[in-house]
Amino acid sequence: MATVREVLFDLMRQLGMTKIFGNVGSTEEPMLKSFPRDFEYILALQESVAVAMGDAYAQVSGKVAHVNLHTAAGSGNGMGNIETAFYNRTPMIITAGQHMREMLIHEPYLTNKNPYKQAEPWVKWSYEPARAEDVPAAFLRAYVTAIQAPAGPVYLSLPMDDMDRECAGLPLPRKIEARLSAGKDVLQTVADALAESKTPALVFGGAVDQTGGWYDAVALAEKLNAAVWAAPFEGRPGFPENHPLFRGGLLSGMSSICKQLEGYDLVVVIGAPVFRYYPYAPGAPLPKGTRLFHLTDSAEESARAVVGDSIVCDPARACATLVELLPATFRSAPEPVPPSPEAAAGETITADYLYYLVGKLRPNDSVIAQESLSTLGQLKDRIRTTEPRSFFSMFSGVLGYGLPAAGGLALAERELGTNRKVICLVGDGAAQYVIQSFWTAAQHELPVLYIVLRNHAYNILKSFSKYLVAPEVPGFDLPGIDIVQIAKGYGCNGAYCSKPSELEDAIIEGLQSPLPYVLQIEIDATVPALLGKIGPETQYELPR
Structure with missing residues (x-):
């Protein structure tokens, strides 16, 4: 009969996860011994480096990243970038070694005394299998959890003596639809509001690009001839920043965003929170009389939004569905923002x-x-x-x-x-x-x-x-x-x-x-204004 290790690596092959990012610790050696030749181990010299490399690799490749960390303290070293992976919506399985099962009751050296809680709240699921033979099934559940919208990291604590135990075989194969739908029934209200709006604005976030909706976002903006803004504090854009409809980035203070959105009777935020505020700049979240719809694949983002009517749906599919539902626009396109002038060399490098x-x-x-x-x-x-x-x-x-x-x-x-x-x-x-x-x-x-x-x-x-x-x-x-x-x-x-x-x-x-x-x-060390220009729009003076 095969071992847990052999079944686990067979499962990784089936899932296309033959690259492992990590920093080796003693509690991981039983898992990694006799390392398969068709796998690649990317060694980082610190756990946080391994997590960030796996994060970026997953975002470009479209694959789930596997990051292998050391037990308790080593996992702690990676926590900053585990939080980043959570906010980046990166599909990632973090496996970490754990001490021998028979010794856990005594909490020996290097024990992760509470593996369920260590990575929380920055993972979608945290688990230590109850039995050695459950490890492959736990890994498959971790994979499914990581890829489902909104994607994100999961954490598995694996006792080091599990790997040589006997295992009956691979979990039964499954197919998972990772993305949400975006049906015409739930989006018809948004389409009607956009069709009636005289001055709509679209705010796109990184989830549009993450879900493959870049060109759908362009099609939606062009069908509406609507102004487009980038949401604040997004790790990746969701819309081309050289497009004539692009106005720049929203700032991150409540009063500044309100001022930037003046003149729009309708704002539709797609694939971003409403909004990521920092620092504190008090004010109204929207201009008086402005309506907001929020289209997000995260129920958590929907629940915490400060304003607006939220619909949980796939951002990319939502853009495509709205294009289908919308009639031809009567609006003229807003004047494009003029490009910045060429920069000239000065006495120092700015x-x-x-x-x-x-x-x-x-x-x-x-x-x-x-x-x-x-x-x-x-x-x-x-x-x-x-x-x-x-x-x-x-x-x-x-x-x-x-x-x-x-x-x-x-x-x-x-x-x-x-x-x-x-x-x-x-x-x-x-x-x-x-x-x-x-x-x-x-x-x-x-x-x-x-x-x-x-x-x-x-x-x-x-x-x-x-x-x-x-x-x-x-x-x-x-x-x-x-x-x-x-x-x-x-x-x-x-x-x-x-x-x-x-x-x-x-x-x-x-x-x-x-x-x-x-x-x-x-470079010139002049200290810039905190809430200033993001893209082609003007800088604002804000209340303190």
Whole structure:
């Protein structure tokens, strides 16, 4: 009779999950021993790196990621990016080793004393099988749970002595419809309201792209000739940012969003929360007289929405269904937002000039991984996302995602054969959370261009300090860090750039590298406004 381990790996093969991201611990060794030759283990030097790489890999490849973590403390190391995977709606199975069953009553060294609760509330399901022979069935249930809308991570704690026990065989095969429907009956009310509206606005979120609705969203906007906004704090766009109907990104304060939505009698939010607010900027959630519909595949998002009528449905299918239901529009298209003028080089390199050159020089089909929150406004203005699955950040706000995510994107691009160039734009502070990512990229020869914005500080926190009127807070400055030398120590090539006149050549050299390349850019350290420009729209002064 086969062992639990043998049946488990057979099940992974059937599910197409032959790649495992992890950081090996002693409690995982019984599962991984005699590792199958048709599987690939992607070693990260810290658990958080493994989780973020698996997250980005899953988002591009469309597969469920398998991340293998160490027991209690090791799983704890990965918690920040487990939260990010939850908000990113990433289908992911996290398996973690557990001590021997016969020893658990004594809580020996390395025991996860409460595996059901450790990963909560950032997983859809957390479980430790009651019997060794239940492990394959638990893995299949984890797979089904992870892929069903809204997708997300699950956590399985697997006792180390389960793997050599006998197991009768694979669970019975099942077919699961992972997506929700979007029937005409539930959307007819929305279609009628859109048809009657004089000034509608559409707000698209990352779930539109996640569910494959990029081009359906374009068709809906064009049929309506409606203004399109991006929802705040979304980790990936749901609509092309160079489209004439695109107005920019909604800001994240309640009063600022209300001001941006003035003049619209109807707002339909698709595939995003209503809304992700931060920081506190009190005000009404909508202008007086404006109606809002919320179309989401998350019952939790629907329940917590601050305003509007919610319908739980598939975002992509909802866009397609509304296109079918809507009559031809009588409206004229709004005037497109004029493009920003070309950036000029100054005495120092500004984030705006850096992003302008990256946008000018990068391949049209390149993929962006982003984690520089203090310069996000300039980035979204200068580097427009024009194709689906081409821009990735974290929905959660937890730092430590960008560097490893870039590696996961590059692995997926290689596996798919698309081989789009991955460009990681990351702040010098955020990079330190997961600096070990450089090693994995070097080991797998991933052709990522890492551009590290070196302003010697946590500038986003300085922005908060100004907004919150909290002077003299310690811990913002980051002197004495040489990121290129660190990267070279992990096996990457790299260079420095501090002069605007040298920046274009430096970016071109990095883009041409077939191996991971780290470019440290000395940028102007001026602290930006906290709630400012996101995309082509104007900046607003907000109440404190």
